[in-house]
Amino acid sequence: MEKILKLASENGILIFSKSTCCLCYAVQILFRDLRVHPLVHDLDHDPEGKEIERGLMRMGCSGPVPAVFIGGKLIGSTNEVMSLHLSGSLKPLLRPYQTNMSTNE
Numbered sequence: 001m002e003k004i005l006k007l008a009s010e011n012g013i014l015i016f017s018k019s020t021c022c023l024c025y026a027v028q029i030l031f032r033d034l035r036v037h038p039l040v041h042d043l044d045h046d047p048e049g050k051e052i053e054r055g056l057m058r059m060g061c062s063g064p065v066p067a068v069f070i071g072g073k074l075i076g077s078t079n080e081v082m083s084l085h086l087s088g089s090l091k092p093l094l095r096p097y098q099t100n101m102s103t104n105e
Helices: 002-010 022-033 049-059 078-087 090-097
Strands: 013-017 039-042 067-070 073-076
Touching: 002 013, 002 049, 013 022, 022 078, 067 090, 073 078, 078 090
Parallel strands: 013 039
Antiparallel strands: 013 067, 067 073
């Protein structure tokens, strides 16, 4: 779990993912469309991936991936991210990390 907390604290937006996960891809596309560039850590390319998955589950993730952290705080998985987005609460969380912000947003 130490690696999880270290990566989360060192990166504004972090997504623990798997390269074959379609929900992970959907969250990544959403964030790209919202003009943020998260660090995507593919667990299937990390020798400690299984251990990280177990750590994420112990931290309260509903599924091991995607696991989204914003500002060092665990947001959750796809359901939590999409709920925040639909309620309008996601953009304010992402605002400090957005690129090319216009004055209209």
